[in-house]
Amino acid sequence: MGKATTSTGIHKKPVSVPVQVRAPGPKQTGLHSGVVGDHIGDTAHHGGDDQAVYAYATEDYAWWAAQLGRELPPGIFGENLTTSGLDLLGGVIGEKWQFGSGLVLQVTFGRIPCVTFQNRMAEPRWVKRFAAANRTGAYLRVVVPGSLVPGDRITVVDRPAHGLTLTESFEIYMHDQSRLARLLDAPELPPELLAELRERLG
Structure with a gap:
């Protein structure tokens, strides 16, 4: 858990024009965000190639709006990237999303x-509530650079056979460490996370 920073990139607003996306490089020394023009305040914990783009689903927003009793x-x-009609809860670690622009994440x-x-x-106890709900959204790395175009179609073009989903992997990592070895089935996880897992598993 990172401490609060005076400079934050969490304040995002929808755009109506395409934005360029490219691999930003290492977390602390690269370009930080994969989205050109985006700002990341806490570069020690956020950004870099394995967190180049962050996606959240309108369906999960609707769930949270009902839980919190307010519009989000x-x-x-x-x-x-705010998605619609794409199953982020069932998204598999390592699956690739292709966009009409040619961008692949x-x-x-x-x-x-x-x-x-x-x-x-x-919101009180938000960190614990968000983690417990396991509606995390998806961090993405850039495989093929391109543009994020508002309204663009997203197609899942490759889904690894290991079947380790975002939901299962987060549940294991945060709440069920007796199953940590299962995470090693997904070599597409961030190298930093895989190294941590191997160290913890001995």
Whole structure:
């Protein structure tokens, strides 16, 4: 969990024009976000190639709006991409999304909530609530650079046979560490996370 920063990139608003997406490089020394023009405040914990783009689903927004009893406009969770009709809960680690523009992104892991996010939401115990709900959204790496175009179609073009979903992987990592070895079935997880898992498993 990262500490709150004075500079944050969580404040996002919808755009109506295409934005360029490319691999940003290493987390702390690269371009930080995969989305050109995007800002990341806490570069120690966010951004880099394995968190180049963050996607959140309108369906999960609707679920949270019902839980919280208030409207949640797109971008309030700080995502770069708000999806509709794409099953993020069942998304498989390593699956590839192709966009009409030619952009290809790959699912890497879910979002671990931080204090900055909690401050943004102004909801009591938000970090624990968000983690417990396991509606994490998807972090993505850039496989083929291109443009994010509002309204563009997303097609899942490759889904690894290991079947480890965002939901299952997050549940194991956060709440069921007796099953940590299952995460090693997904070599598409961020290398930093795989190294941590191997160290913890001995």
